[in-house]
Amino acid sequence: MRLALFNDGRLGVVDGDYLVDVTEQLVGTGTPGPAGALHRHIETTACEGAAPLDLSGLTRVPLAEAVLEAPLPRPGKIIGAPVNYLDHKAEMEYTTSIADLGVFLKANSSVIGPGQDVLLPYTDKRTDQEGELGVVIGRTATHVDAADALDHVFGYTCVLDITVRSGEDRSTRKSFDTFTPIGPWIVTADEIPDPDCLNLRCDVSGGTRQRTNTADLIFGVRELIAYTSSVMTLHPGDVIATGTPAGVGPLSHGDTIVLDIERVGRLEVGVDGTLAVPYARRPGRRAR
Template identity: 40%
Template structure:
């Protein structure tokens, strides 16, 4: 099942929908716009039956997409989790997962613009598979990793590369270069676990105006999902709606004002966003 959060117009309330037969089924009467909470309260099987009995009432092209999670306390991002990306960045593959955070305020939805602040002139894309946490999780062993997962979505880890490299050279934190508003576009949907039987065998592709910039497979991760969830939950509570961005692949490159990015994760979805430079 693919669950999304949309508005029918800019002034409309957020509404929960499910994708079916190429259109959208409204779930607005179920009392929440939070897909993670709804999965928890109804269960996947019951919710699947609920969606099957409802008519398609909306067109994807006619709605405004919000991020696919209603509540998110943190976006946990993994750096250098693909060897080829570490190589192109001139860095070694880390012996342990390397974590940084994006604030929830950096989230934006499908078909929304990514707006680079005037302080940066060098913006880059980073397509990634994101794990959506479904339950309060702490100290979860690797073999039970799937207990934490509500589903998956696509995330584009936008980066002000000029600001990041300056801070790396100064040996100071570079989170700001990753955390501006709109720098975590995600969606369009939360794909439930039944839609993704093997998250470690998914093709990742990032296109800019039709040109393929990034292409690889999640099987090439340095640290897979069991290790990542066990590592992140070791002493830190993961909350429902939190996102784990599992790292990008080789092929990062600069963007220009007006470029349109298509970030695709096989079986999960295609996230489209256009770049706007405030300096332009």
């Protein structure tokens, strides 16, 4: 099942060329809050289990006419996996990988959805695209064994981990507003029995920059969940970005980024540099 947010926070099931509005059926009539209706559904499912869903007689909206939003507009946590492909390690000339670095956190305020724009912060610092498979946690996980890790997954989505190449810590360079496009929906885990065997491709303005298969991850999805849950408790609705392959590159005003992951979906966003400023003019800059 593919679950999306659309048209001002409605929750829909993708059914062919239509979105079936299941908001009341899955989350009731109350206000879901800033985390969104899908986040509430994931939390409810974790507590009560998934109930059978009958789509007959429900409102249908043509997918082509719907305005898709980030399926999780404010996840509890966004966890990143640095240097989790060997080819990316080689291209960036890193001497370490995720096995040495561990994971990092991104601000949940950096999330945007399909069709929105990544805002470039600086005119003179390179900002790159990083296409990644996103894992959405469905059950609380702490010190989970790799063999049991997929039992804690609600589903999968596309994630772009946008990154400024400057000197700050990863969590700073990757947490600017708009730096975590997510979408276009979440595919439930039952549709993807093996997340470590998915083709991934990321294009920028029509040219392919990244192409890989998640089989090439250093820490596969199971190992990544096991490791992360040994450090921090994972809660329903948390998102793990599993890492990016070789092919990261600079973004420019007017670019279009398209991330396509097999069996998951196609996420497209734009790039806007009209508000970018010189790096030396950033707030907090001090002469040494």
